[in-house]
Each structure stands twice: as C-alpha cells, then as structure tokens.
Amino acid sequence: MSLPDIRTPLPGPKAKALIERDKAFVSPSYTRGYPLVIERGSGVTVEDVDGNVFLDCAAGIAVNSTGHSHPDVVHAVAEQAGKFLHMSGTDFYYEPQVRLAEELAAIVPIKGGVRSFFGNSGTEAVEACLKLSRYATGRQNIIAFLGAFHGRTMGSLSLTASKAIQRRGFGPLLPGVYHAPYADCYRCPIGLDPASCTAECLDFIEEQLFVHLVSPDEVAAIIVEPIQGEGGYVVAPDQFLQRLRELTKPNGILLVADEVQSGMGRSGKMFAIEFSGVEPDMIAIAKGVASGLPLGVASARAGLMAWPPGSHASTFGGNPVSCAAALATIKLLRSELVANAASVGAHLLAGLKALADKHPLIGDVRGRGLMVGVELVRDRQTKERATDERDAVVLAAFQRGLLLLGAGKNAIRFSPPLVLTREQADIVIRIFDEALTEAEGARR
Numbered sequence: 001m002s003l004p005d006i007r008t009p010l011p012g013p014k015a016k017a018l019i020e021r022d023k024a025f026v027s028p029s030y031t032r033g034y035p036l037v038i039e040r041g042s043g044v045t046v047e048d049v050d051g052n053v054f055l056d057c058a059a060g061i062a063v064n065s066t067g068h069s070h071p072d073v074v075h076a077v078a079e080q081a082g083k084f085l086h087m088s089g090t091d092f093y094y095e096p097q098v099r100l101a102e103e104l105a106a107i108v109p110i111k112g113g114v115r116s117f118f119g120n121s122g123t124e125a126v127e128a129c130l131k132l133s134r135y136a137t138g139r140q141n142i143i144a145f146l147g148a149f150h151g152r153t154m155g156s157l158s159l160t161a162s163k164a165i166q167r168r169g170f171g172p173l174l175p176g177v178y179h180a181p182y183a184d185c186y187r188c189p190i191g192l193d194p195a196s197c198t199a200e201c202l203d204f205i206e207e208q209l210f211v212h213l214v215s216p217d218e219v220a221a222i223i224v225e226p227i228q229g230e231g232g233y234v235v236a237p238d239q240f241l242q243r244l245r246e247l248t249k250p251n252g253i254l255l256v257a258d259e260v261q262s263g264m265g266r267s268g269k270m271f272a273i274e275f276s277g278v279e280p281d282m283i284a285i286a287k288g289v290a291s292g293l294p295l296g297v298a299s300a301r302a303g304l305m306a307w308p309p310g311s312h313a314s315t316f317g318g319n320p321v322s323c324a325a326a327l328a329t330i331k332l333l334r335s336e337l338v339a340n341a342a343s344v345g346a347h348l349l350a351g352l353k354a355l356a357d358k359h360p361l362i363g364d365v366r367g368r369g370l371m372v373g374v375e376l377v378r379d380r381q382t383k384e385r386a387t388d389e390r391d392a393v394v395l396a397a398f399q400r401g402l403l404l405l406g407a408g409k410n411a412i413r414f415s416p417p418l419v420l421t422r423e424q425a426d427i428v429i430r431i432f433d434e435a436l437t438e439a440e441g442a443r444r
C-alpha cells in the first residue's frame with residue numbers, strides 16, 4: 001500500500017454523510033480544521049471511511065504515542081478488559097494501578113519517593129497539581145505563563161492563557177492566578193537576542209509580580225510547560241527552566257511541570273524538562289501515557305502528596321484498562337520509542353529546516369524529538385503572523401494525505417506517533433513542501 005493513498009475527493013461521500021449527522025447532534029464547540037472521518041488506524045497510518053489512507057502527524061493531538069493500535073497495547077487492553085473493566089481505584093485496590101504508580105516513580109525525573117494520583121485527562125492531572133500545590137503549601141496563588149494551555153475545566157482554564165476564545169464567556173475564573181511572559185525566543189517578549197540572553201523574561205516575576213502584585217510567600221506554585229504545546233510548540237531554553245527553579249526554591253514555591261503534551265518520550269527524552277536537568281516538584285502527565293486510552297496522572301514528591309483520604313479522588317481515575325495500556329506503552333517507550341523519537345525527530349527537524357531555504361513563509365522551525373513546530377510568517381523581517389496561510393497549508397497537506405494540526409496563531413505542529421521511521425519522515429517533508437508551494441502560489 002502506498003502511503004498516503006487518496007482515492008476520493010475529500011471529504012468522500014461517507015465522510016460527508018457522517019459530518020452532517022455530527023453537525024446536528026454533537027457540540028459545535030469542537031475545532032475541526034479539516035473533514036477527516038477515521039475508520040481505522042495502524043502505526044502512523046489512518047484510513048478514513050471512504051478508504052483513503054493518510055500519514056498521521058497529528059496522532060489524535062499528540063496522544064497515539066506507540067502508533068495506532070499497537071499490537072502490544074491492544075493485547076494488554078484486551079487481556080485486562082477480559083478480567084474486569086472497572087472497580088474504582090479510589091475505593092478498592094488492583095494491581096495495574098499499583099504497578100503503574102511504581103513504573104511512574106521509576107521514570108519521573110523527581111528523586112526520592114514519588115506518588116501518583118490518577119485521573120482521566122490532562123485537565124484533571126493539572127487540577128490535581130493545582131489542588132495539591134495549595135494543600136501542601138497552605139498558599140493560594142499560582143503563576144502560569146502567557147501562551148500556556150493547561151486544560152479547560154475551571155481551575156486549569158484559569159491557568160490557560162492560549163486563546164481568548166477558550167476563556168471568553170466563562171468567567172469569573174479562579175482568583176489568585178498571575179501570568180508572566182514565556183520564553184518565546186523567536187518573538188522574545190522583551191526584545192532581547194536569544195544568543196546572549198539569560199532568561200531576563202523571568203525578571204517580570206521577580207521585579208513586577210513579586211513587587212507589585214503578590215508576595216512570593218503567598219505563591220503556592222509556578223506551573224510551566226517545558227515546551228509550550230497549544231501555544232505553538234515553543235521550546236523554552238534550558239536556562240529559563242533552570243532560573244525558574246532557582247527562583248522558586250528559596251521562596252518555598254512549588255515547580256509544576258505540565259508535561260501533558262511534551263511528556264512520555266515525545267521530546268526524545270521521557271520528559272522534556274530532563275533536557276534542563278531541572279527537578280520539578282510535580283508533573284502533570286496525560287495524552288501519550290496510555291496510547292489513546294483516557295488517563296491523566298499527577299506525580300509528585302512523595303512527601304508532598306500527603307493529603308488525607310477523601311481529600312481528592314475520581315471514580316474513573318486510574319481505570320484498569322487504561323493502566324494496562326499505560327504499562328504496555330511505557331515498556332515500548334523505554335525499550336525503543338523514546339530513542340526513535342530522538343533520532344527520527346532530529347531527521348525531521350533538519351528536513352523541515354532545510355525547507356526554509358525555498359519557502360519564504362517559514363519563519364521558524366523548532367522542536368525536540370517528534371515535537372516539532374513550524375511558524376509561518378508573511379514577512380521574515382516583521383514576522384507578521386501568517387494565520388490564513390497556515391490554515392491553507394494544513395488543508396493542502398490534508399488533501400495530499402498528510403494529517404497535521406495548527407498550534408498557536410500561526411504555527412503548525414508535527415506530533416506523529418513515536419514509531420515514525422526516517423522514510424516516513426521524508427514523505428512528511430515532501431508533502432509539506434508541496435503544501436507550502438500550493439499556499440504560496442495562492443498568495444501570488
């Protein structure tokens with residue numbers, strides 16, 4: 001089978017019919033960038049209901065870490081499903097949840113003992129970190145970063161500062177949340193040269209927030225994405241995270257790493273914060289942890305996670321089938337896929353960077369492992385954001401059988417399953433090249 005293989009106009013007739021039914025009955029709050037209706041998936045390929053085959057660089061928003069329906073994961077899921085589907089790990093005990101907590105303690109970059117709380121999603125992982133930060137410190141305030149995405153339930157939404165539409169109409173949000181500029185070095189928030197800066201954007205916290213708005217001894221936590229995901233796949237330099245740790249520690253402020261998108265091997269290390277050598281106090285994990293089954297985890301230093309029975313729990317959290325999928329996922333990540341993300345990711349990054357020579361639309365190419373972002377601009381000098389062009393490129397790629405997703409106002413993210421091969425990465429680069437050519441042609 002050639003990859004991709006597009007046989008009908010898109011969307012095809014069956015896809016069209018299903019989309020019509022969706023329109024009538026499903027919440028219109030979802031953001032579908034293009035009309036893909038999946039029938040089945042395998043590895044990095046997705047087949048739609050009309051028999052068209054796509055190469056998937058979206059992975060269900062960076063979730064299908066081991067590829068679609070990896071046989072080891074499917075086997076683990078089926079085996080567990082045959083035993084029992086649910087018992088509620090909050091009220092009873094079962095081995096998959098305990099084993100997963102043990103595994104996480106071994107891979108999370110926090111020294112000493114680690115305990116984990118289980119929920120069902122990224123937002124629940126963040127909520128747990130938020131509540132535990134307040135509980136453990138007895139403080140109320142939280143600092144997050146502009147451009148951050150931490151979820152959409154009311155607590156995590158208060159931390160999210162990605163797109164105004166995500167907050168519009170839902171206020172009032174949680175009080176005591178402050179936002180500081182993120183280290184977006186392509187668009188340095190304070191106009192410095194990344195080559196010579198020392199993360200001066202963090203001065204805002206010490207010289208503005210702590211002076212004018214909130215005393216550091218009343219800040220429970222600072223939450224940070226080591227690589228901003230929805231914000232545009234923006235990679236924070238190591239020194240930004242290192243200085244953040246230096247700033248939090250003496251003030252008794254907890255450092256929470258939101259690795260919902262950047263974690264579980266996607267960056268080429270198990271967790272993206274490991275590049276900086278920084279040890280956070282808590283980590284929020286979800287998306288790729290269970291290859292597509294719903295699971296969210298808040299892992300914390302054991303001494304911190306000392307809240308009493310009844311203080312926090314979730315009926316479905318730590319579902320045994322999800323835990324079984326996570327155990328199979330972690331095994332694959334550790335044995336081969338984290339390393340594959342690092343090597344194939346470097347190949348993909350280099351190939352996409354090379355495209356900048358012929359495509360003036362490309363403003364910046366950045367990323368780590370198989371978490372790569374390309375920011376499109378109308379003019380390299382002014383860096384005017386090319387939002388419409390970005391959407392056109394994503395659509396042109398879809399028409400050619402490559403599934404991509406936008407991120408931020410004008411970036412495109414490449415977040416394929418971590419099983420992507422070099423040869424498949426070359427196909428991705430070729431199709432992206434063609435899609436850029438089409439979008440640039442349409443502008444002339």
Ligand SMILES: Cc1ncc(COP(=O)(O)O)c(C=O)c1O
Binds near residue numbers: 123287
């Ligand atoms: C960094 C980060 N945190 C939290 C979330 C929320 O995860 P979920 O959509 O599973 O609630 C996301 C989702 O994209 C994310 O990227």
